[in-house]
Amino acid sequence: MTVALLDCNSFYASCEKVFRPDLVERPVVVLSNNDGCIVAMSREARNLGIPRGIPLFKARSFLKEKNIEVFSSNYVLYADLSRRVMDLLSSRVPVMEVYSIDEAFLILDHLPSPPLPLCKELRDDIHRSIGIPSSVGVAPTKVLAKIAGDIAKKRSDGIFALGDVDVTGRGRPPAFGHEKDIDLVLGEIPVEDVWGIASGLARRLQERGIRTALDLKKVDDAWARGRITLTGLRIVWELRSIPSIVMEEVAPPKKGIMSSRSFGHPVTDLEDLLEAAGDYTARAAAKLRSQESVCRLIDVWLTTNRFREGDRQYSAGTVVSLEEPTDYLPDLVAAARKGLKSIYKDGYRYKKVAVFLSGIEGTKGRQGDLFRNPDPRKSALMAAADRMAARYGPGTLSCTIMRPSNDWQMRREMLSPPYTTCWDQLPQARTG
DNA sequence: TCTGGGGTCCTAGGACCC
DNA sequence: TCTGGGGTCCTAGGACCC
Numbered sequence A: 001m002t003v004a005l006l007d008c009n010s011f012y013a014s015c016e017k018v019f020r021p022d023l024v025e026r027p028v029v030v031l032s033n034n035d036g037c038i039v040a041m042s043r044e045a046r047n048l049g050i051p052r053g054i055p056l057f058k059a060r061s062f063l064k065e066k067n068i069e070v071f072s073s074n075y076v077l078y079a080d081l082s083r084r085v086m087d088l089l090s091s092r093v094p095v096m097e098v099y100s101i102d103e104a105f106l107i108l109d110h111l112p113s114p115p116l117p118l119c120k121e122l123r124d125d126i127h128r129s130i131g132i133p134s135s136v137g138v139a140p141t142k143v144l145a146k147i148a149g150d151i152a153k154k155r156s157d158g159i160f161a162l163g164d165v166d167v168t169g170r171g172r173p174p175a176f177g178h179e180k181d182i183d184l185v186l187g188e189i190p191v192e193d194v195w196g197i198a199s200g201l202a203r204r205l206q207e208r209g210i211r212t213a214l215d216l217k218k219v220d221d222a223w224a225r226g227r228i229t230l231t232g233l234r235i236v237w238e239l240r241s242i243p244s245i246v247m248e249e250v251a252p253p254k255k256g257i258m259s260s261r262s263f264g265h266p267v268t269d270l271e272d273l274l275e276a277a278g279d280y281t282a283r284a285a286a287k288l289r290s291q292e293s294v295c296r297l298i299d300v301w302l303t304t305n306r307f308r309e310g311d312r313q314y315s316a317g318t319v320v321s322l323e324e325p326t327d328y329l330p331d332l333v334a335a336a337r338k339g340l341k342s343i344y345k346d347g348y349r350y351k352k353v354a355v356f357l358s359g360i361e362g363t364k365g366r367q368g369d370l371f372r373n374p375d376p377r378k379s380a381l382m383a384a385a386d387r388m389a390a391r392y393g394p395g396t397l398s399c400t401i402m403r404p405s406n407d408w409q410m411r412r413e414m415l416s417p418p419y420t421t422c423w424d425q426l427p428q429a430r431t432g
Numbered sequence B, C: 001t002c003t004g005g006g007g008t009c010c011t012a013g014g015a016c017c018c
Helices: A011-018 A043-047 A056-065 A075-092 A115-130 A142-153 A179-186 A199-207 A213-217 A221-239 A270-290 A329-343 A376-392
Strands: A003-008 A028-031 A038-041 A069-071 A096-100 A103-107 A134-139 A159-161 A257-267 A293-304 A315-326 A350-362
Touching (some): A003 A075, A003 A115, A011 A028, A011 A038, A011 A069, A011 A075, A028 A056, A038 A043, A075 A096, A075 A103, A075 A115, A115 A159, A134 A142, A142 A159, A142 A179, A199 A221, A257 A270, A270 A293, A270 A350, A293 A329, A315 A329, A329 A350
Parallel strands (some): A134 A159
Antiparallel strands (some): A003 A103, A003 A134, A096 A103, A257 A350, A293 A315, A293 A350
């Protein structure tokens, strides 16, 4: 197997630069929801030594001092550019897996063009037609392709092949094709940089002298099965060039759907919390319907701000069972409100409410309730709501009363315009 | 003043069944 | 005195990913 990992460089920051040519070589950072932390950085910003995940208020003076451009997250823009990248890839490579908003695995076997020229072409086309830079790692397995991708990011050509793959279409690969060459590379990779090995596992491995990807490749199978589970053993096999992690060409339906937000300001009033919970339920329910599912359970929880040590702390959650599996928003909102009322306590400064739909099953082929007939008006109403959302934006039709002064809304003080998804925000080109 | 929001998979342990 | 041996299903919690 020959698999490539194509990964967009500093994706959110690159998206912000697409319509701002004045920022090309400038440091750019993108914030999390609610303008809380720095979650993405352009290469220039990373080189200035800003740690990922640092709260904005701690970085503010540094950002100003270094004249760094700061953006609130604009997920509508990122999702739209991501879709364009994935569409371009799938038009050239029939077997692929969209792994995240900015990454895809591509199967390069049995294609007319050999892997390396094809990867170069894909990379150039994505840059030219969408404006997003990317890197590509090519290898016999997904885990090795991830490692190759990390190396590719540091190279000026943005491409790196690792392992016994016929990258040129002319027989043997030019370099790093033999087992000893792969091992030379793996010996330089710290074990915690391997995909699937995070700090906790890495610590346990290091205690046993397993410090590099090469050490991990050489562990005993039975030991790995017992100590790092089957998931870990699969990683070990993939390091040995044995494909063990399946390609998911079609995204499986979600088993749980979450919607939660931190508030722009602390919230004390139950009515505000109910309003927020209704809004989040609507977002989650729209996702549920878009994958043609219904849910049986709805979890609601709320919490105070754990970082404010002076505040009295409280957090609680509850699960509400629906009478029958449903995707009908008014029923879901009623259940969410009931759950929230049961856990709400007066006198706390709340920071966040979350809603989680679970017990999910497909709408098609579902066993009907013998004693109940589904009400056709309910599905017609939801279909109409979804059409209105598609046309006029999410939240156009709601079953929660939204008061104008809802100060639970998140902060987005440095938001870029929806350049690609809103007619009156299209960037204008000037001539002459 | 201000600290994100999604997801997945795995294991252990309890309840319950024959 | 001595108190089986499997299953399944569910939940909680941990670890990992972007």
